Amino acid sequence: MNFAFFLERFFKLKEAGTTIKTEFVAGVTTFMTMAYIIFVQPTILSKCGMDFDAVMTATCLASALACFLMAVLANYPIALAPAMGHNVYFAFVACPIISAILGNKSTVEPWQVALGAIFISGIIFVIFSSLELRERVIEAIPLSLRNAIAVGIGLLIAFIGFEWSGVTATHPVTYVTLGKLNTPPVLLSIFGLFAISSLLVLRVKGAILVGMFLTACMGFASGIIHYKGTVSAIPSISPTFMKLSFKGAFSIGFLELIFVFFFLDLFDTVGTLVGIGEKGGFIKNNGFPRVKQALLSDASATCVGAILGTSTVTSYVESAAGISQGGKTGLSNIVTGIFMIAALFFKPLVAMIGTGYEQDGVYLYPVIAPALIIVGCMMMGCVKKIEWDDYTEAIPSFLTIVVMPFCGFSITEGISFGFISYAILKLISGKRRELHPLLLAFSALFILRYTYLMF
Numbered sequence: 025m026n027f028a029f030f031l032e033r034f035f036k037l038k039e040a041g042t043t044i045k046t047e048f049v050a051g052v053t054t055f056m057t058m059a060y061i062i063f064v065q066p067t068i069l070s071k072c073g074m075d076f077d078a079v080m081t082a083t084c085l086a087s088a089l090a091c092f093l094m095a096v097l098a099n100y101p102i103a104l105a106p107a108m109g110h111n112v113y114f115a116f117v118a119c120p121i122i123s124a125i126l127g128n129k130s131t132v133e134p135w136q137v138a139l140g141a142i143f144i145s146g147i148i149f150v151i152f153s154s155l156e157l158r159e160r161v162i163e164a165i166p167l168s169l170r171n172a173i174a175v176g177i178g179l180l181i182a183f184i185g186f187e188w189s190g191v192t193a194t195h196p197v198t199y200v201t202l203g204k205l206n207t208p209p210v211l212l213s214i215f216g217l218f219a220i221s222s223l224l225v226l227r228v229k230g231a232i233l234v235g236m237f238l239t240a241c242m243g244f245a246s247g248i249i250h251y252k253g254t255v256s257a258i259p260s261i262s263p264t265f266m267k268l269s270f271k272g273a274f275s276i277g278f279l280e281l282i283f284v285f286f287f288l289d290l291f292d293t294v295g296t297l298v299g300i301g302e303k304g305g306f307i308k309n310n311g312f313p314r315v316k317q318a319l320l321s322d323a324s325a326t327c328v329g330a331i332l333g334t335s336t337v338t339s340y341v342e343s344a345a346g347i348s349q350g351g352k353t354g355l356s357n358i359v360t361g362i363f364m365i366a367a368l369f370f371k372p373l374v375a376m377i378g379t380g381y382e383q384d385g386v387y388l389y390p391v392i393a394p395a396l397i398i399v400g401c402m403m404m405g406c407v408k409k410i411e412w413d414d415y416t417e418a419i420p421s422f423l424t425i426v427v428m429p430f431c432g433f434s435i436t437e438g439i440s441f442g443f444i445s446y447a448i449l450k451l452i453s454g455k456r457r458e459l460h461p462l463l464l465a466f467s468a469l470f471i472l473r474y475t476y477l478m479f
Contacts, residue, residue: 031044031355035047035099036099036353037355040353041352042352042353046349046350046352047351047352047353047355047356047359048356048359049349049350049351050101050356050359051101051355051358051359051360051362051363052359052360052363053229053345053349054101054343054357054360055360055363056345057230057231057233057342057346058105058342058343059230060233060236060395061087062364062367062374063236063374063377063378064108064111064395065079065080065105065111065334066079066080067378067380068112068114069114069115069334069335071115072114072115072138073119073134073135074135074264075264076375077263077371077375078259078260078261078263078264078265078333079333080259080368080371080374081259081260081261081368082264082329082334083106083334084364084365084367085261085332085364086105086106086325086337087104087106087361088361088362088364089325090103090105090322090325090328090329090337090361091103091104091360091361091364092358092361093321093324093325094318094321094354095353095354095357095361096354097318097320097321098317098318098354099353100353100354100357101343101346101347101356101357102296102297102340102343102357103342103361104321104322104338105364106329106335106337106338107288107289107335107340108181108396108399109178110335110336110338111335112180112181112184112433113285113288114138114142114335115335116184116433117434117435118138118285119134120134122137122278122281125278126271132271133269136267136268136271137271137278139267139268139269139330139333139335140270140271141282141285142329142330142336143327143331144270144282145282145283145285145286145289145326145336146289146323146324146327146329146330146336147327148282148286149286149322150324150327152290152323153316153320154316154320164460164461165291165460166458166463168411168420168421169420169446171407171409171421172407172421172422173291173424173435173438174403175404175410176424176425176435177288177428177435178399178401178403179400179404179429180400181399181400181403182396182397182399183400184396185394185396185397185399185400186393187393188213188389188392188393188396189209189214189388189390189393189397190203190207190210190383190386190390190393191203191205191214204384207383209381209388209390212248213239213388213390215239216235216236216238216239216242216393216394216395217397220236220394220395220398221398223235224398230345232395232398235394235395236377236392239394240377243390243391249377249391250376251376252372252376253372253373254370254372254373255369255370255372256369256371257369257371259371261332261333263333264334265331265332265333268330268331284436287439289322289323289338292338293323293339296339296341296343297318297322298312299341299344300341300343300344301315304344304352318339325338326338346360377391407425415449416446416449416453420442420446421442423441423442427441439470440470440473443467443470444470446467447464448467
């Protein structure tokens, strides 16, 4: 039995109407569209004290292993990697909360406890997927709020992108203002934003990655970025491997973090799988074959990522790019995973792109910032699925969206305001039947949390 025949039989290529060549092209395309996470993830997580090199290695390995899991267990061309939005929450929200809980005398770093919370949330997700309880949770959250959460996270990511680009700066009166547009890093960020935007408009495959490459080249030419090499030995993963901690696991703040990590992972995964399933034609007769295996792959990947040392790993909507190139089976995921591993040998290139440029005491990231702004834009599409004509849906959705970026970069507060206002407005309007018991329970818990914080 030759290797090509084995691949055809194992991934059922003929039955799916595809070929090895098509799956290879699809896998490379998916990698190109999502490879920006290799540059972005270490940059974001290093902000909370994690080792840049180790996070890069953990990101590549976790993504590759997750892709392989999805390929073998579910045979779908749905790639996985650390989720945008989740990493921002991890670094800028979860770690400060944990730091406050632990105090100054703790010998454990906040990011270690955050990894512990992610691992526990992954275990819960595995249990939910195994027992098929996810449908009940999904039914409890209104469609408008689910879409509002995605939009809010998109605004949060974009806001950080504007800050890192230097287009937005702090102001003592208005809090934010227009940055110094005539400085080199800001001009480079603007160039990157228009480069990626133009490539997307022209439907260039891997527009974000290509745009980042062009921005880096412009940075080299202008002297903002300095060449330090391309290939090197694989960075050590030891600073983050098996460093997760469960200290304070039963405190109120820790349990809250577990809930948020689980909630985001659950709905990001379900939303992505449904969207990709529809685009790829995997959903037939209102049924999604092997969806349990897909969810188990996603949940297991979250646990693996926490052990290796990276934030929540989940299914990537960028997989649609590979599917649009004809990808129909897990073989394309195998290709994507192999390219993720190959990226480990290009640490100097990653370090160059992720290095900050200091301006007025603030570090800017002109190569990475445009990608964050564009990803935020991509997440805004969910806003059209909100029922804006119904104020009992519109107001809670609006609060969910605006509270996230405007109240301390807090996804938790956005969800809290959305749930509480949704429950109250539905009760006032006499639409009690539209409230799921679980949503009422979540709202009551959030109210108790605010009462606890105030008193």
